[in-house]
Amino acid sequence: MRVFQRFRLIPYVLVMLSMITLAIPAVIGGLALAQTATETPPAATAPAPAAAPPAGAPPAAAPAPPPKLDTGDTAWVLTSAALVLAMTAPGLALFYGGMVREKNALGTIMQSFIILCLISVQWVLWGYSLSFGPDHGNIIGGLEWFGLNDVAMDKADTAGYAPTVPHQAFMIFQAMFAVITVALITGAFAERMKFSSFLVFSLLWATFIYDPLAHWVWGVGGWIRNLGALDFAGGTVVHISSGVSALACALVLGKRRGYGKEHMAPHNLPMTVLGASMLWFGWFGFNAGSALGAGPLATSAFVVTNTATAAAALAWMVAEWIYRGKPTVLGAASGAVAGLVAITPASGFVGPMSSIAIGVGAGVFCYTAVIVKSRLGYDDSLDAFGVHGIGGTWGALATGLFASKAINSAGADGLFFGNPGQVWIQFLAVLASWALAFFGTLVILKIVDWTMGLRVSDEEEQIGLDLSQHEERAYSKN
Amino acid sequence: MRVFQRFRLIPYVLVMLSMITLAIPAVIGGLALAQTATETPPAATAPAPAAAPPAGAPPAAAPAPPPKLDTGDTAWVLTSAALVLAMTAPGLALFYGGMVREKNALGTIMQSFIILCLISVQWVLWGYSLSFGPDHGNIIGGLEWFGLNDVAMDKADTAGYAPTVPHQAFMIFQAMFAVITVALITGAFAERMKFSSFLVFSLLWATFIYDPLAHWVWGVGGWIRNLGALDFAGGTVVHISSGVSALACALVLGKRRGYGKEHMAPHNLPMTVLGASMLWFGWFGFNAGSALGAGPLATSAFVVTNTATAAAALAWMVAEWIYRGKPTVLGAASGAVAGLVAITPASGFVGPMSSIAIGVGAGVFCYTAVIVKSRLGYDDSLDAFGVHGIGGTWGALATGLFASKAINSAGADGLFFGNPGQVWIQFLAVLASWALAFFGTLVILKIVDWTMGLRVSDEEEQIGLDLSQHEERAYSKN
Amino acid sequence: MRVFQRFRLIPYVLVMLSMITLAIPAVIGGLALAQTATETPPAATAPAPAAAPPAGAPPAAAPAPPPKLDTGDTAWVLTSAALVLAMTAPGLALFYGGMVREKNALGTIMQSFIILCLISVQWVLWGYSLSFGPDHGNIIGGLEWFGLNDVAMDKADTAGYAPTVPHQAFMIFQAMFAVITVALITGAFAERMKFSSFLVFSLLWATFIYDPLAHWVWGVGGWIRNLGALDFAGGTVVHISSGVSALACALVLGKRRGYGKEHMAPHNLPMTVLGASMLWFGWFGFNAGSALGAGPLATSAFVVTNTATAAAALAWMVAEWIYRGKPTVLGAASGAVAGLVAITPASGFVGPMSSIAIGVGAGVFCYTAVIVKSRLGYDDSLDAFGVHGIGGTWGALATGLFASKAINSAGADGLFFGNPGQVWIQFLAVLASWALAFFGTLVILKIVDWTMGLRVSDEEEQIGLDLSQHEERAYSKN
Amino acid sequence: MKKIEAIIKPFKLEEVKDALTEVGIYGMTVTEVRGYGRQKGQKESYRGAEYTVEFVPKTKIEVVIADNLVEKVVETILRTAKTGSIGDGKIFVTVLGDAVRIRTGETGERAL
Amino acid sequence: MKKIEAIIKPFKLEEVKDALTEVGIYGMTVTEVRGYGRQKGQKESYRGAEYTVEFVPKTKIEVVIADNLVEKVVETILRTAKTGSIGDGKIFVTVLGDAVRIRTGETGERAL
Amino acid sequence: MKKIEAIIKPFKLEEVKDALTEVGIYGMTVTEVRGYGRQKGQKESYRGAEYTVEFVPKTKIEVVIADNLVEKVVETILRTAKTGSIGDGKIFVTVLGDAVRIRTGETGERAL
Ligand SMILES: Nc1ncnc2c1ncn2[C@@H]1O[C@H](COP(=O)(O)OP(=O)(O)O)[C@@H](O)[C@H]1O
Numbered sequence A, B, C: 001m002r003v004f005q006r007f008r009l010i011p012y013v014l015v016m017l018s019m020i021t022l023a024i025p026a027v028i029g030g031l032a033l034a035q036t037a038t039e040t041p042p043a044a045t046a047p048a049p050a051a052a053p054p055a056g057a058p059p060a061a062a063p064a065p066p067p068k069l070d071t072g073d074t075a076w077v078l079t080s081a082a083l084v085l086a087m088t089a090p091g092l093a094l095f096y097g098g099m100v101r102e103k104n105a106l107g108t109i110m111q112s113f114i115i116l117c118l119i120s121v122q123w124v125l126w127g128y129s130l131s132f133g134p135d136h137g138n139i140i141g142g143l144e145w146f147g148l149n150d151v152a153m154d155k156a157d158t159a160g161y162a163p164t165v166p167h168q169a170f171m172i173f174q175a176m177f178a179v180i181t182v183a184l185i186t187g188a189f190a191e192r193m194k195f196s197s198f199l200v201f202s203l204l205w206a207t208f209i210y211d212p213l214a215h216w217v218w219g220v221g222g223w224i225r226n227l228g229a230l231d232f233a234g235g236t237v238v239h240i241s242s243g244v245s246a247l248a249c250a251l252v253l254g255k256r257r258g259y260g261k262e263h264m265a266p267h268n269l270p271m272t273v274l275g276a277s278m279l280w281f282g283w284f285g286f287n288a289g290s291a292l293g294a295g296p297l298a299t300s301a302f303v304v305t306n307t308a309t310a311a312a313a314l315a316w317m318v319a320e321w322i323y324r325g326k327p328t329v330l331g332a333a334s335g336a337v338a339g340l341v342a343i344t345p346a347s348g349f350v351g352p353m354s355s356i357a358i359g360v361g362a363g364v365f366c367y368t369a370v371i372v373k374s375r376l377g378y379d380d381s382l383d384a385f386g387v388h389g390i391g392g393t394w395g396a397l398a399t400g401l402f403a404s405k406a407i408n409s410a411g412a413d414g415l416f417f418g419n420p421g422q423v424w425i426q427f428l429a430v431l432a433s434w435a436l437a438f439f440g441t442l443v444i445l446k447i448v449d450w451t452m453g454l455r456v457s458d459e460e461e462q463i464g465l466d467l468s469q470h471e472e473r474a475y476s477k478n
Numbered sequence D, E, F: 001m002k003k004i005e006a007i008i009k010p011f012k013l014e015e016v017k018d019a020l021t022e023v024g025i026y027g028m029t030v031t032e033v034r035g036y037g038r039q040k041g042q043k044e045s046y047r048g049a050e051y052t053v054e055f056v057p058k059t060k061i062e063v064v065i066a067d068n069l070v071e072k073v074v075e076t077i078l079r080t081a082k083t084g085s086i087g088d089g090k091i092f093v094t095v096l097g098d099a100v101r102i103r104t105g106e107t108g109e110r111a112l
């Protein structure tokens, strides 16, 4: 395996290995714990973090009549789904597209755009069913909802995910999550992956990593959900999974030709800032939309999302200013994305002051990760791991620190609100996500590598993805 | 007429001629049919495809009290209106702007932008009234609502278009439709039309083609509506009308200087992908907003819109991969737009699996149209006809195939759901739209040509629209 | 003071001086008037212009039970907050970024982006409290709401700003207003201000100019609000304040090196049009969102916003066509922004026909301002004063002309609807805003100038802000 | 050997290139340049500001040829690059010391 | 005839052009180039990566003139392009074989 | 003095520059050009339209050197710019009349 041929990566690999040894008992222990949890009557104590009832409702005491579809909630969830779409395209497409060299601009933009197409179809066909369909062994949803079979357009889902909006609205909102998660990984292998292999890899990854993990954490019956881990909008499911998989990709694919020697400055930073801005804009749908209704919880998630993001951008900028001597625009934009990542799992559980702390942490930690990367020598082209892996991990753990039932009675208190146990639960969830993402991705990559090869040829890399993979040029002079 | 001097276009012209011969009886027959239809008591059987009641409501049995304004529905319609605005600018402006040569970038962007301004005012003054105002002879709305006279801000319209939102909300939502329809045509005459003539043409076209056609299909009393033709969000009104008019423009204006010889590669494809992404994003307002409320019907329209679009992008890409050897980014983006176009008329009547079929058809048919164009030799610069004309026609017919009352009880069943008659009705609607758009546009073009001329001079075309029409340069180095 | 060394500016300065002499009694008189106003029982006659109750509600006659949180209203306010965010980034960032020279593109974009971050945090900490917190002497809010203390996520505010949405939703919506106001000023000193000084200036400006002014006009107890001045979405608070401060900045910082000699054409006008389009799109949130609910008032604000904008773009374009001989794209985009600015204060009080008049006025007046600027010789680089100062002033006065209680019963009638007194009240509000903005900004600028200096060095200006302030290049070739 | 440098109107490039290929010239190097001369620039206008960019876009073709081809090449360029209006450009001829083909190391006329 | 090539700092272009016009030179051709020399490039920094681009933007002016003008032109460029700091650039003088005006076919000094 | 012009593949620039620096050449000027020759262009395809751009991106290096360095410089470029595949480019050598350093007014070889 090419990974192990790089001596400078050995420490890294050791860290990974130790994580596995930790992960295996964690998964087993977690499953055990989860089993126990499910035995207790669900209505009383089972935490339902992601599927928190629209927070305007009183903490359900007496069995109430089933809530009706609500136009306001539906409007908000549909709006949110559209916003999350805008995160992938144009958001991520441009954020990443601006950071690569001109000869790979289109190829990189295409990766986000075509993932949007590919996973949209995969999700409708089997992805949604595997993720949120009827539970099988706490591990995976069944294929009962294949092709949206039984996914009603005019009734809320029966599992209780989103009681006041049509089931299909919840489904399409979740579709956008699956889409962006897969697209985030592309930052790691930018500028060198074969287009056909990339398509196959993405389809396999969505099916064998994303769908199970979404089920573990959010699906009714999922073992991590049963553990009581909190992940409001996808710190583990979206960001750790994509970020850690990105690390695996960077390690397996190896560096770009000329990495560290050639000039690889971003070809269009205004495009990147535009992308970051669209990410910020769309992320309100991502986080506040995860309240699945237009009430207090959505409002609170909206506020902390904005605040953490702003704080993280400032923190990254200041860290850079101190460490390097100049505040950079790419730094501010990256910091904003890091903040968005970190607040994601916490957004339904923490208040505004906590969100500032989470944001500042995100800015500083992710900037550090990016600096450290250039020491360690692996080539995570666009820092998908540095921002999403590290930011997601920090966010998931920080949720265990800052969560408060005063914000969301359906959540839990974190360490700073008197419940140290939540940190441990969060840690287990993080560990399991890391393990699944890293090893699952390794396996998929190896399979694709053996069957079709992962990288473009040296000459193709030289010419760039735009001409070699697509026979197009991003910018033409006439 | 310049059209007939092109021998290679003769087959095309013949097709057109045969369509007319078909169209005339169709219009007459249709009118007859429509008359009959209106005689039956409207509450019981008159189809109200576009003005389907918010689908959460039970199929109206007993006369219910008039619905009240609903904040959720209003929020959704206003959000949708904003989204549809974003389709024209920046969406279409950039989608088209990226595809032209650098010297015409601004001129092309301007065409979309200024149409937004021009038609916004036209609509408020007389456009809305002509389209949706009190019916006159099943052909046109009256001027009773000139200047929004009687168009209330605080009550729903009295005609029943949108019972739960303020009348002005429905009006402004529809304004955005009129805007984008006119803007779509600009793809056909990009890079060569005189700016002043273009403004006059657009104003005439909106008034004499769009407004009547909107009335025919959507206006209470309109003869195509009375026929029972289904057009949820504008397959005939928006896409056939703009696409077929685009063909007329391409034929009358003739080719760009150097077409087929000079290098005319898109000057900025990332801009085009950005535009396509904004179109996709905004189209949720277009289609799901056409439910005119935030309920099941909006949800379903949202889901099929996304799914068809994704499928169409994949289909175009695969078709190109097979036929040309490489999947292109412009292909994927074009496919997405084709899918959006094709699902538009069907979006309130079909389920997710049907939408995949419609999407795949759109990708393949529109790609074929684009390939065929380069054989036929007319210069539809940005394929406004190939994508909107063909895609819209396919969508309108496909609605007759895949529509199902299970999705929308206020709609109708299509061929595959046991009602072959619907295909015929759809066909009549398509024919009438083609005929009005093609011949109406010919007449307007001829009038403008005789009075002010259509094309810029050769030298101006050489210099480009940006400098010759606007004395500006898109990109300046200092 | 550098200002007075410029002889050609003397007339300008005289105008300013005479405004002060007018302003001082105005403020005093206004305060007196306001005191009187507050003595009358607030429920009966106190105008509540900005905090108009959701307009669906009947003009409150009998004391009604407090309204409940409404999901539709909340969905709309959250959506609107997201839309207003998009106005600053990417909207304004690109609108301005495209207009500068390439070497300053990133630096200019950064100014909008980092303001979004900085003021988001400032607002949550003390800005909101100073603006909307419990009134102190009709002049300023207290620090009672520091850090969002007492700003509930699950209840409406107790002051009555937005009775049907969570207090935090109103807070975050207002946050976006504070953000964009500060960002608008950057147009005046583009291409020459030191980044560190700019940050300090912005923080001081937000705290000492924006927050008090917002309180005066919108805060319960604010003296201009008590006067009965109408400012629906921020003609005085946002546009006059930023525009007039921009003028002060342009005068104090002085011209760019080479102004009037070197070629300073916009480096990327498609970027500017994209920015203008995003501004238009987001402005629906700004104006229609200011209704703080999804009902008739939001609908009406939405309609007049779109109509005035379109009319203004056409007016600017035609004015330019007549005066210069060519319609320009930058002109149309600038006209649209001018229209958006001018309709802002009026958007909740005027009907569609009035909005056309306001728009046409905005286009013509702002174009004139821009032409006049090049005569007067001060260097307001991107016409922040010409568009926002002049447009905002026109809009605020026009509100006094065109306002009608038929549109908003909680508002007032204007001159053309029989109440000439409203013009005077509007004039006082304008005067007070001009005075606070101009002199407050002068003071802040002088303090920053003495302590850290305002401008980059000549050499840094030569190299450009991107490299000198951020060590980055907007566009790299590899 | 001679080096022919021709400054021409950009849109004439294809035509000139094709003509040169016809007379047996298979190599050339092209640069985007800006020219200042009798031809006036285009007026531009941005809000209050008006500019006339005095430099107009031109294309420079460099062809290195054997001495005996100079006349033919100059004549070919003259014929194809000419529109007759101001700004058609110039042809400059320089003596060249030597030429080397990097791929093979061949020198002199064999390198062309 | 001589060809003067001057590599100068880009922001000096207008000044040099105006000065040349004053001494009676009405034609020139300008190219954006990148120079490598004693002048150091600008530091750039993108997240973890730092670069110093060793090539700095320069502008090349080419003027073809009659032999007797060489001194005046060189002196004019020297005077106007000079800032005194490193990187001001170079002037190179080459002998030119011939010049032709494409529009008219005129050759030699009449072509300029 | 001689002027060496080398048309090379763009991605070879760094290598050539480094090698030249090693043999003591501290100044050069670089231009982005497009080359036409034996090397074929890249196919491009946009919807219905296909293009083969016959001009390929090349980089032109200009170095002015003392006569005695010509051989060394040509050899260095030959060695470092060569990939062995078609399109590696050319080296052209011209005699230079004079050189002036703008900053100091030095002329001749001292100006380099
Ligand atoms: N003396 C000169 N030296 C170098 N280039 C020149 C000179 N004179 C003209 N040119 C180039 O030739 C181009 C055409 O020259 P111009 O005077 O505009 O028209 P014409 O060649 O038809 O007389 C200019 O744009 C410039 O690039």
Ligand SMILES: Nc1ncnc2c1ncn2[C@@H]1O[C@H](COP(=O)(O)OP(=O)(O)O)[C@@H](O)[C@H]1O
Pocket (backbone or CB within 6 Å): E007, E034, E035, E036, E037, E038, E039, E056, E058, E085, E086, E087, E088, E089, E090, F026, F027, F028, F029, F030, F062, F063, F064, F065, F101, F102, F103, F112
């Ligand atoms: N030997 C050379 N051949 C070609 N161009 C050169 C040479 N030396 C310098 N130049 C050009 O002159 C520019 C200025 O040279 P530099 O050494 O930086 O400063 P100075 O001319 O002030 O000594 C360089 O950027 C390069 O473009």
Ligand SMILES: Nc1ncnc2c1ncn2[C@@H]1O[C@H](COP(=O)(O)OP(=O)(O)O)[C@@H](O)[C@H]1O
Pocket (backbone or CB within 6 Å): D026, D027, D028, D029, D030, D062, D063, D064, D065, D101, D102, D103, D112, F007, F034, F035, F036, F037, F038, F039, F056, F058, F085, F086, F087, F088, F089, F090
């Ligand atoms: N006669 C020529 N005059 C000027 N430049 C030339 C000439 N022939 C070739 N070139 C330049 O050299 C480059 C390489 O030439 P090409 O024929 O493709 O390959 P090779 O040099 O390997 O034979 C061309 O792209 C062109 O820029």
